Amino acid sequence: MSRIDDDNDLSVIGYLLFKKVVIEGANTISSPLTYGFPAITGFLGSFHAMSRKMADDEILSEVSLGGVLLACHDCQPHMYRPNTYNNYTFNQTRNPIKKDGKTASIIEEGKCRLVMTFVVEILGSDHLTDEQQDYAKQKTIQWLQQQRMAGGSVQGLARFEPVQFFDSHDIGSVIPQLLPAFVLMDAQDEFTQIIDTVKKEKPDTTPLDVLIDVCALHHIPETQKNGDTKWLTTSRKSGHGWLVPIPIGYQGISELFEAGTMQNVRNPEYPSQYVEAIYSLGKWVYPQRLGSIGGDNDIANAFWRYRYDVSDALYLLTQKQAL
Known part of the structure; x- marks a missing residue:
């Protein structure tokens, strides 16, 4: 479908x-x-x-x-950031003043x-x-x-x-x-592989811990023979390609309300439900890697589609033909 x-x-x-x-x-x-x-x-x-x-x-x-x-x-x-040691901040726009002449909040x-x-x-x-x-x-x-x-x-x-x-x-x-x-x-397959690898080292690790770990860089000091210290930078996603955390849909956290029951929704003519975001890993792939018929990077498998699982209240975005 x-x-x-x-x-x-x-x-x-x-x-x-x-x-x-x-x-x-x-x-x-x-x-x-x-x-x-x-x-x-x-x-x-x-x-x-x-x-x-x-x-x-x-x-x-x-x-x-x-x-x-x-x-x-x-x-x-x-x-924008003023120098290389500062954190980035988003550029904000100044909205027009309100009818009473006061400055609109940002x-x-x-x-x-x-x-x-x-x-x-x-x-x-x-x-x-x-x-x-x-x-x-x-x-x-x-x-x-x-x-x-x-x-x-x-x-x-x-x-x-x-x-x-x-x-x-x-x-x-x-x-x-x-x-x-x-x-x-x-990149759910790569995500599963990394989770299995981490759980062998730390059995109590959750998928969210692994997701955060994939986004982190680990700086490890290594003492050289001459006594100097060399810092090594490692990452959990090394060897798996250009992995990035992405939201892939929503999980229902409440019952499904009938149309018109929930107030202040965008489309009151449809049923509504409270949800929370679901996270996974995506991977940026160069187009020349696509095209192998039947392979993991077959271009026919590069199309994102909607999926809905009514039993688990999952509203997903996936490239897989089946859940």
Whole structure:
């Protein structure tokens, strides 16, 4: 199942590539514990909104959007520090004064500038004609620039061929279009390996301890033969690639309330539930490593999709076909 709005009757009939999308003011605080690259939900939510617009379009009503591949060319958090020994702080904006002339309070935010390439699955029952492909590229680039993405505004796309269509059997041709960038992959397997390794040393270690340990650098002094001290820097993620902590969804921590029961929710017409963030590890992979059919880094496994487990109240983002 790969359809964003949970329809199992459709299959992948092609891909839309949005090349070098410049996003200004994206939310760089991805969860209560992590910052840097925006949360994956910020991108999938934007394409989910685009998929709903397709459903209302007469020409594109028979297709929808599925999984999303995220390739990052550049990410610049808006931060500042006066010198190399100080901590970074987010740059804040001064809001206009209020009606009574008093200074408006500052709500601390973290913003960043992104240059991203997205590859999005197109789901349907029949292949698109050339006219439908051209129309889809025209409409999606219009919708992309009209809506928010990860809390930021789309400032522009690549000058040449900003939106491209690829047939489902031509997925390998997408890889050169991603260069130079890094593709965000799921690293739960690596996370499990590191947890098993750490638990052999410290059986009482929790997965959260391991997640924090992966983010840390350990500076270990080593005395040389001449009496001098040499500091060695080690990390738990050494040998596993470029690992980063990421939120991958939410865990329900309350019962599911009927629509209209919970006050002050964004969409009162839907059931609501209190949740907390779920964390795992992601891995930045160079696009040239993708493409091995059937391998761990098969590009077909690089698309992030929604998953919902009703029994455990899990709202997940995953690249795996099954939980």
